[in-house]
Amino acid sequence: LLMATAGTAQTPALTPPMTNDMVESYAVARPQADYVRREVMIPMRDGTKLFTVIVMPKGTKDGPMLLTRTPYDADKATSRNRSQSITEILPISDAEFVRDGYIRVYQDVRGIHRSQGDYVMNRPLRGPLNATAVDHATDAYDTIDWLVKNVPESNGRVGITGSSYPGFTALMALIDPHPALKAAVPQSPMVDGWIGDDWYHNGAFRQSAFDYIMRQTTKKGGGAVPYGSGDDYDVYLAAGSAGDFARAYGADAFPAARKMMEHPAYDAYWQEQAVDKLLGKRKLTVPTMLVVGQWDQEDSYGAPAVYEALGGAKNPLVHLVIGPWRHSGVNYDGSSLGKLDFDGDTGLQFRARTMKPFLDQYLKTGGKQADTPPVLTYATGGGDGWERARAWPVGKGKPIYLQADNGLAFTPAATAGAATFVSDPAKPVPFVPRPVHLRDGEVWRPWLVADQRFVADRPDVISFTSAPLDKAVHIAGQPMVDLFAATSGTDSDWVVKLIDVYPDDATAKPKTAGMQLPVGIEIYRGRYVHGFPTPAALTPGKNENYRFGLPHVNHVFAPGHRIMVQVQSSLFPLYDRNPQTFVPNIFDAKAADYKPATQRIAYGPGQASAVWLPVVP
Numbered sequence: 001l002l003m004a005t006a007g008t009a010q011t012p013a014l015t016p017p018m019t020n021d022m023v024e025s026y027a028v029a030r031p032q033a034d035y036v037r038r039e040v041m042i043p044m045r046d047g048t049k050l051f052t053v054i055v056m057p058k059g060t061k062d063g064p065m066l067l068t069r070t071p072y073d074a075d076k077a078t079s080r081n082r083s084q085s086i087t088e089i090l091p092i093s094d095a096e097f098v099r100d101g102y103i104r105v106y107q108d109v110r111g112i113h114r115s116q117g118d119y120v121m122n123r124p125l126r127g128p129l130n131a132t133a134v135d136h137a138t139d140a141y142d143t144i145d146w147l148v149k150n151v152p153e154s155n156g157r158v159g160i161t162g163s164s165y166p167g168f169t170a171l172m173a174l175i176d177p178h179p180a181l182k183a184a185v186p187q188s189p190m191v192d193g194w195i196g197d198d199w200y201h202n203g204a205f206r207q208s209a210f211d212y213i214m215r216q217t218t219k220k221g222g223g224a225v226p227y228g229s230g231d232d233y234d235v236y237l238a239a240g241s242a243g244d245f246a247r248a249y250g251a252d253a254f255p256a257a258r259k260m261m262e263h264p265a266y267d268a269y270w271q272e273q274a275v276d277k278l279l280g281k282r283k284l285t286v287p288t289m290l291v292v293g294q295w296d297q298e299d300s301y302g303a304p305a306v307y308e309a310l311g312g313a314k315n316p317l318v319h320l321v322i323g324p325w326r327h328s329g330v331n332y333d334g335s336s337l338g339k340l341d342f343d344g345d346t347g348l349q350f351r352a353r354t355m356k357p358f359l360d361q362y363l364k365t366g367g368k369q370a371d372t373p374p375v376l377t378y379a380t381g382g383g384d385g386w387e388r389a390r391a392w393p394v395g396k397g398k399p400i401y402l403q404a405d406n407g408l409a410f411t412p413a414a415t416a417g418a419a420t421f422v423s424d425p426a427k428p429v430p431f432v433p434r435p436v437h438l439r440d441g442e443v444w445r446p447w448l449v450a451d452q453r454f455v456a457d458r459p460d461v462i463s464f465t466s467a468p469l470d471k472a473v474h475i476a477g478q479p480m481v482d483l484f485a486a487t488s489g490t491d492s493d494w495v496v497k498l499i500d501v502y503p504d505d506a507t508a509k510p511k512t513a514g515m516q517l518p519v520g521i522e523i524y525r526g527r528y529v530h531g532f533p534t535p536a537a538l539t540p541g542k543n544e545n546y547r548f549g550l551p552h553v554n555h556v557f558a559p560g561h562r563i564m565v566q567v568q569s570s571l572f573p574l575y576d577r578n579p580q581t582f583v584p585n586i587f588d589a590k591a592a593d594y595k596p597a598t599q600r601i602a603y604g605p606g607q608a609s610a611v612w613l614p615v616v617p
């Protein structure tokens with residue numbers, strides 16, 4: 001320090017050479033920062049304080065607030081880069097908002113990162129599963145209440161958004177909402193963890209849950225599953241059942257994993273926390289735009305299910321958006337996915353042209369009426385971009401039937417028959433090309449558009465293919481599987497894929513030549529064919545009718561392309577293996593229960609297996 005005394009300049013005191021160079025704590029100096037970033041602890045009604053970061057452009061006045069409630073670290077979310085520019089510290093998806101004077105608020109949900117309290121993975125609403133006085137609905141309410149009273153730069157209006165888990169918390173805020181909550185944009189929300197979002201799909205367990213839970217719910221030690229660098233396919237196969245895996249790798253020490261495994265069927269535990277069911281029982285009072293990716297590999301079920309539960313087109317407050325995205329892809333560069341290229345950055349297009357005007361209308365002071373369509377979807381394949389609609393689905397179900405000789409056609413097969421294959425649980429079909437690395441984002445994010453030629457030649461994968469189309473087939477809605485199938489075992493999984501087969505000759509676009517593009521992939525655990533809450537053994541050799549939905553899509557099968565339906569009985573190691581012998585609980589299946597089975601896929605009169613395509617006239 002320079003010290004001046006009575007006009008005589010003194011030699012500055014020098015830092016002694018042996019001073020400890022470690023600084024205890026230091027608030028980063030940002031002399032040029034174009035923003036204000038405030039960290040606060042917001043008290044909830046039970047006294048628990050939640051860590052919240054409020055970020056806004058310097059000089060903000062009368063700003064709308066956009067809140068995200070997250071288990072993924074509010075501090076990290078608001079410190080993307082060490083920068084003095086607001087658009088650099090916040091996620092890229094916030095840029096359009098803060099450039100226009102929005103106040104961005106990120107909060108750690110209770111019990112995680114810097115928030116106080118208990119972390120309950122999918123904290124159920126107060127009621128039969130939650131006897132406390134707090135849940136995500138009350139926490140959102142209390143947070144909004146505090147924000148409108150304590151952020152003087154705001155105009156007192158709040159919107160809520162977020163993808164996936166934060167999509168789930170955005171939906172929960174709609175239950176008995178705070179009057180200052182004026183709009184919501186839940187993206188890829190986790191809605192029903194058993195039917196079709198993160199933990200199970202139609203009863204088949206997603207083993208990726210273990211790694212997620214072990215990473216997300218460990219305070220010290222623990223963390224990710226030590227897969228090593230080989231092939232996760234081998235790791236899971238060697239372990240045995242998913243239950244054996246959990247016991248061997250210590251996942252059973254994690255309450256979140258135990259809760260999941262203790263409820264293999266669709267019992268009250270799942271039914272009572274299904275957010276679409278919770279919202280369906282209430283009147284929606286907040287304008288809500290539900291968003292999902294057409295190839296959402298984590299939460300494809302939630303957004304369309306909530307749209308339907310809230311009354312769909314009959315409810316003027318609800319909007320649905322389906323983009324050509326992977327899970328949460330809406331918040332990143334949406335120019336491409338796997339081998340597919342789109343018409344520009346579809347993520348940015350949606351955020352800037354649809355989401356922001358929608359929020360502006362309800363959140364800005366004197367917000368302008370936006371031209372928000374009830375439904376906005378992006379037509380992929382031979383389609384040409386964004387399409388507005390009054391209601392979803394747009395198309396009407398038209399069956400495309402499985403045929404003899406691996407054929408597929410819009411007319412039913414004249415004579416009954418069946419195609420067979422042997423499914424061997426010792427050699428399950430991989431869900432992506434091996435070696436499998438479940439944690440590799442480059443593989444995980446686009447896996448739902450992975451070219452299926454990598455398995456099409458396996459004897460346990462059966463394909464039914466149409467003739468080349470002479471005119472385009474445009475589908476917009478949810479393709480429905482209507483499969484008549486039998487197994488020689490007493491339990492079985494059925495995986496059905498709807499595929500767009502690109503022509504082999506495609507010199508203009510060699511990377512997609514001959515591609516088998518999955519338009520939708522879904523799995524169904526056979527034991528639930530007579531009811532999700534009531535698993536039962538299958539009768540060997542007896543045809544059962546399996547009916548289930550594929551993810552919602554807007555896709556155009558172009559002229560010259562072929563439509564394909566592929567069937568197999570495993571999707572490993574993403575989904576645990578079905579032993580193909582009925583056991584009361586598959587988590588406890590023993591090695592001897594895993595048996596090869598002959599699978600019969602039926603077609604023709606009385607057993608007309610088909611996929612109902614939502615064809616746009």
Ligand code: PG9
Nearest residue numbers: 164165166190198298299
């Ligand atoms: N799909 C993730 C998730 C949602 C809800 C619960 C647990 C996980 C996510 O991406 O947040």
